[in-house]
Amino acid sequence: MTLYLFLGYTAVWTALFLYLLHLSGRARHLELQISWLRERVKTEPRP
Amino acid sequence: MRWRTAFTWLVFLSVEISLFLAFLYAPPDVVLGETQRIFYFHVASAWNGLLAFTVVFVAAVAYLMKRTPEWDRLALASTEIGVVFITMGVVTGSIWARFAWGVWWEWEPRLTSSFVLWLMYVTLLVLRNLVEDPDRRARLSAVFGIVAFVDVPVVFMSIRWWRSVHPVVVEAGGKLNLEPPMVLALVASVISFTLLYLLLLMERLTISKLEADLADIKRTWKERTSGVE
Amino acid sequence: MGAAGAVGWWPQVSALLWKELRSESRTHDSFTPMLVFAFTVVTVFGFGLKLAGVSLRPVFPGLIWISTYFIGFLGIGRSFAGEKAQDTLAGLRLVPADPSYIYVGKLLSNLLFLSALEAVSIPLQFALLGVEFTAPLLPFAGVVILGTTGFAAVGTLLSGLATHTRAGEILLPVLAFPVLIPAIIGAVQATASLLGLGNALDWPKWIGMLAAYDVLFVAVSLVVFDFIMES
Numbered sequence: 001m002t003l004y005l006f007l008g009y010t011a012v013w014t015a016l017f018l019y020l021l022h023l024s025g026r027a028r029h030l031e032l033q034i035s036w037l038r039e040r041v042k043t044e045p046r047p
Numbered sequence: 048m049r050w051r052t053a054f055t056w057l058v059f060l061s062v063e064i065s066l067f068l069a070f071l072y073a074p075p076d077v078v079l080g081e082t083q084r085i086f087y088f089h090v091a092s093a094w095n096g097l098l099a100f101t102v103v104f105v106a107a108v109a110y111l112m113k114r115t116p117e118w119d120r121l122a123l124a125s126t127e128i129g130v131v132f133i134t135m136g137v138v139t140g141s142i143w144a145r146f147a148w149g150v151w152w153e154w155e156p157r158l159t160s161s162f163v164l165w166l167m168y169v170t171l172l173v174l175r176n177l178v179e180d181p182d183r184r185a186r187l188s189a190v191f192g193i194v195a196f197v198d199v200p201v202v203f204m205s206i207r208w209w210r211s212v213h214p215v216v217v218e219a220g221g222k223l224n225l226e227p228p229m230v231l232a233l234v235a236s237v238i239s240f241t242l243l244y245l246l247l248l249m250e251r252l253t254i255s256k257l258e259a260d261l262a263d264i265k266r267t268w269k270e271r272t273s274g275v276e
Numbered sequence: 277m278g279a280a281g282a283v284g285w286w287p288q289v290s291a292l293l294w295k296e297l298r299s300e301s302r303t304h305d306s307f308t309p310m311l312v313f314a315f316t317v318v319t320v321f322g323f324g325l326k327l328a329g330v331s332l333r334p335v336f337p338g339l340i341w342i343s344t345y346f347i348g349f350l351g352i353g354r355s356f357a358g359e360k361a362q363d364t365l366a367g368l369r370l371v372p373a374d375p376s377y378i379y380v381g382k383l384l385s386n387l388l389f390l391s392a393l394e395a396v397s398i399p400l401q402f403a404l405l406g407v408e409f410t411a412p413l414l415p416f417a418g419v420v421i422l423g424t425t426g427f428a429a430v431g432t433l434l435s436g437l438a439t440h441t442r443a444g445e446i447l448l449p450v451l452a453f454p455v456l457i458p459a460i461i462g463a464v465q466a467t468a469s470l471l472g473l474g475n476a477l478d479w480p481k482w483i484g485m486l487a488a489y490d491v492l493f494v495a496v497s498l499v500v501f502d503f504i505m506e507s
Binding site: 041042 | 257268
């Protein structure tokens, strides 16, 4: 019984953790985009 | 960023280890049997709620003194995560009540206090949504964060006294006799949840920082295109 | 309270208190609605509970405090609404005295209004809901005063806070009730003890708790109030 509970919770926790990794990866990606955008806003000639 | 990846995996491992300790290593409780195992995560969640709200208080005081947006972002991040943890604490507490006392809700001092705590910090999040100007939002929510935190010990004490004047309906959940493996599982849960709190806090702060940067870029661009120069 | 300038602190408090009383006596903007609401609440309790044919005595301490706080929010929520509508807060802040005078002035005027209101509403509830008044008068009055002071201390501070949000004064009960929970517990338990419900020897303990609550929240409000008034 407790073994199944352990396995079940491990599965849930792993899924949540992978989702967290995915989100944090997206945050890294956005970080790059935003720093790129910041440079561009400074240097781009006015329309 | 290397250490951050390492830390993320450390959190994964430590939660996994405490799952192992809570489910497989610690023996079942003599009275409550297997249901007692919820206790490890219940205590860890509630503890993290308190920790998070303490951080909110410190960040609120620091914001009012320094007036830098970083402190407000810390207060916001910690409020959100604290609400998540205290919600888990109250929900697991209610499940505990169901199996230990036979009812889903018992107006027991700790459970009730956690519920009031939950109420106050959900209110703080509501308040944040109702103020547009960022400086004013930071200032007002810092004031409420301080008032709420000062109230916490008073709430705990008054509820304790209040319950003590009523007839004891339920005998205090079977005094837990913690055996050493149980203590180890409890300590591991508290540590791993605290690490999880820190990880979530860092991620939330990164996102806040990105939001602020983006707003900044938008403002710069507006200024440039509207021909202020 | 270092009065930072030529103008003293207490004269400012009393000037503000006077202003509140005068404007209220001229307009009756908040006292009249509160008084009418007090009558309405008793009627609603009567129809909703009394006519069910059960004795209200066991729940009466809860009833008076819940109704008092609800009626109180009606008036206390407007503490700063007028100042905001007429843009007079900036004027109050220009006075070269410690800004805490604004809080204390508003707190005292709120306390006066609430006490006047309770002098009517509490006897009214005892009479119309058919609950015999068996409490010793002086301790009972003490509980009412302390319970009201705690309510006014938190209410005045958070009313200033709520005024500066998009929701305005509607937000006040939402913000204040969780913070007021210890005051509600203390006031209800002390009242119950004085009315002979529960332990008759408990009330000094609860009065002590209420007094501590009042002192704590007046002190905290004096410290943080200035931050609310900045905008």
